[in-house]
Amino acid sequence: MSAPHRHPTWSPGSARPRRIARVGARLLVTAVAALAVLFFSPTAAQADDCSVQEWHENWRQCVDALPDEPETSCKTPPVPASPDSGMAGWFAQEPQSPPDGYELSPQAKGAYSHYGYAGYDMPLYDLGCVGNVVPDSESAGNSLANLEFTLATGIIGASNGLRHAAWEPGGLWGWADTFVKNATEAIYEQVFTVFGALTVALVGLYLIWRSRQADMSMAVTTAGWAVLVLVVVTAVARWPVESANFADEGLTASLSVVQDAVGPPTQEGCEDAYGMTEAEQRAAWDGGACLDLRSPATRASDMATGEILYNNWIRSVLGQSEEVVYETDADGDVLTDDQGRPVVADGNTAYKYGPALYDATAFTWAEIQDARASPSDRQMLVEQKQNQWRKVAAAIEREDPEAYQNLTGANGWDRAGTGLLAILSALFFALFDLTTSILIILGFLLIRWAVIALPLIGTIAILRPASGGFKRLVSAVVAAVINVIVFGVAAAVYLYAVSQILAADLPGWLQVLLIALIGVAAWMLLRPYRRLGSLRGGSSIAEAAFGRRRSAAGPNDRSTASERPEKYRVETGKEEPVPVRSESREPLTAQSRGDASDNAAAGLPPRPAPATPPAGKAKAGYAIYRPSGSGSGASAGDRPMVTVRRPD
Template sequence: MNDEPSFGEHGDQSLQSAYGTTPQVWNYDNGCTPGAGIMPSVGAALTNISFDISGALSGWTQALLESVIAPDWAEPLDEPVAEATTAVANGTWTPWLVLVMTVVAVVVLFRSREGHLSGAITATAWALLVLLAVSWVVSYPTESVEAVDGTVRSAVVQIGDGFSEQESSGDTEEERALSSVDQQIGLVVETVQYQTWLKTVFGSADSEVAEKYGPATFIATHFTWDEWETYNEDPDGAGAEMLERKADSFKAIAEAVKDEDPAAYKYFTGSQWGSRLSAGAISVLVMFVVCAFLLVAGLTVLAAFAVIRLLVPFTPALGVVFLLDVARERAIDVFRRVGGVLVMGPAYFVASLVLLRFYGALLTADMPFLLRFAFVLALSVIAWRLLKPASSLTRMRVPGLAQVRRYARARQSGGSEPATAEPQPSTGETAAMPSTSYRPVFTGGSSEPVAAPELMPGTFVDRPEPEIVVVRKRDPDALEAPSGPGAHRRTVLAVSERRGPELTAPARAARIVADGQREAEPTANAPRRRIDRLQPEPRRVNESNLILDDQGNRVFVVYEPAGAGH
């Protein structure tokens, strides 16, 4: 039989190493107690589910971190990687290499002939670099994987060994690193899972009966891995005897708890099912906060190993394209993204081990539970904000992913424009004028733009910054109305020589149009510019457009909305 697990000062074996990460609760001797209906059974079942979830989180975390330190799972992939690399090279690299190198030579000669010596040297050096790298990968695919893979693995193992304790078991760096992770995860399991289990069984993890009978009760109600194997091999012989010993020990503990602490005995029997449910839910929350960053960080490191094995078979096909100098930026972009995952993987592993140390110290500190949980949550949030491990998993560009993201943002904002549409300037925002061929004036209800006529020859009113204002000719004293029927009802857009705050208007763009031409009002998305920016050089205007306001200042008409005179 195994040694007792380390419940604080008991034994030298960690809890999850001996018993796993999912403790269980039970109902006992509550047949005639108040509220002894179905609810104690429901409470015990839901509490056990909570322990299963929190135990799975810690178990997955430990498995991921150990897989990072000892990636034995990747060794069976080496042979398929070599075979795939050879097949891709025979289909792309070998038949196309001569043609692509000829194109490279033509590019170099053309640049040299044009006197672009630096471009010719760059194209030559880049082609030689790609040729050397791809040739090495094609000739030694397995060694290429091991070269990069071994670098990441060595860094991870040395980091884990640096965090190991002096008493960590193991003769090699890898064994000591695995022992270090086991110790840290074991500390988290004991401080979260086991302490929560004590609350569900005795009502408090710090009571006298919990400290006195807690380890013995746990041993009497749970199997070690070796005990479970013994029971499965001989359930009627050695397994039955082991169950009988555990049952006798449990009954003796139950009687002792009943005599020494009747209040704790109510929890022991399962009558306080509500407290069990709340304790189980809290354990899930705490374990999620502790393990969330560790899980994503471990996945990131594993992704680094997977990326290496996926990139090597594609290298011959990519090399055919990347030999050309025009594809250099794309090649560098791919290398930067893949290299970012390889570099950040060990960095996330360091952060994981640091957080494990902090979590273990905080969860065992002598302070209120809420304060400990607040510190653990704060550390997790800081790690997420600083390192952002999830972004490394999505940093590789996937075709169509950008359109999906734009569509999701459009749905969240309630917009109806398609995800592939170009962003439009908002209302009131000054849009850039593309060129003089852009026509913001629409006439006759047609969607086609109509060109505005040129200014008629005349005297140009030379003002450094003419102000554009809208005035109505309903008041004959405000503006001398031109002759013609309905002129007093027309709304005109005019430019005045007089400057002042009273002449500042919201309209920023106006097209010079012929008198009496019908056109629609500019839309909200129409570009808005000052009239002096629409014309690159000053032009002469007809003096017949000039009128005087009530103070004798000269004003000339530049815009007349359609239908204003009707």
């Protein structure tokens, strides 16, 4: 018979040691995990060690320290774009690169000189698998924002491209050297050499014919003019390209002096290296100097692209503009580091993560060259950029959920509103900037056409009475030179003013308004210099550009005396026939002149009565006129005061 099974009897004291053991085991596991994270995960520790200023200026090391994020089908990062992609890519031009083995300092890079026009579109991220497929109101807002930023980027691209062509004419007119040379030589050989001899013969015959008057000064002037035209035409036709390039170099040197003085400045703490030879650049780099290789036109493009495109893009993507707080001393002055840059105390999400986030959507000029040289390298670069986007987006999600919501594209219509502000900013900025660039380019073009046309016009201008065309050509060239200098100075000053407005602590709408008003004021002040073909200004756009005049007569009308109404006639240096007013006047009598006794009482001699000439005979004499501007109609104008006629 087997013994009965006995159940263990529960005792309160027996369970307590086991509970304590389980709690101790959990604590031990937690401590081990914490130690493992602390000692065996240096990535997170290094990422937290990056300051706000390091994230903004040297973010690559900080991004590398972030943990990798898993790839998911519903979180697709944007594909990075090329610097010359899109509509604005038509105007993109890669800036000067440093010598081999050297890199630009981080502070000597701008938005355009580093990235071109890449990445200015509205990405959608982490909206869910359905949100990327089914169109909704937010997707429509994002699509509209994409269109607005495409137009704004195209406007800024056109403005930057024309500015490069205007401020650096060597790259624009290189193709024209052969054209100017061949055209000028052909006209000189086929027209001036053949018909110029006939014109010189006509000058000789003219001098022989006028020799009857024995006017030596006229003969010397005519002969001297013919010699002057011959020398000028021959010299220009002998060196046509050199003549055009000489004018280019003189004007470019003048523009460079002005742009360096009042144009967009170099990066603070860096030396202006534009124009240095490669050996000078290497020596400066080896000496530890910070060099800024950007030309004045490139610096202006960096300013426009960064302040107008990038700032509006980061506001659209993250819903906030960059905000930064600098460290100050006891007196309230901003502290600076060894390189003269202000020390950052704190910054918002856009300031901290904006540069790293934008870099994930755009290739640099150097990266796109490597990508185009090797398709495998391109795919590797794309994967690196997309991984960088995931890391930075995860960091934004942890620190600023509101900014992350804007990053996903959930607030599409807010992006559309910021895109509208970007279009207005780009349009108001480009109106005056485009105009000045076009006028400068027209000035350089007019000089080249003048070189080509000079042998043709000089063929006839050898004869001094027919020299009007030659004088107009010289006047047009001088006007073109003045326009290039004046509008070059105006463009540099305008860009400097815009940079100061955009750097000021002003609301966005007020910055846009001030940019527009400054452009209008500059255009009004430069009104006298808009006449392209002569040294005179114009009172309207049509008159300035095409030389049109008003059809209606006015006080400033320069029409002839016979065509001008009498009340608008003004005195000039030329003698004009005085209009004769036919008025029926009664002959002066004693009653009309006053009684002789009245004259005697007043102490005045009696007035002589005018002699009446016989019929058919006119008496010679003269009249003294008194000027008068009062009255109107027949009573206006000069009135005769005393008339004296010679007696028989």
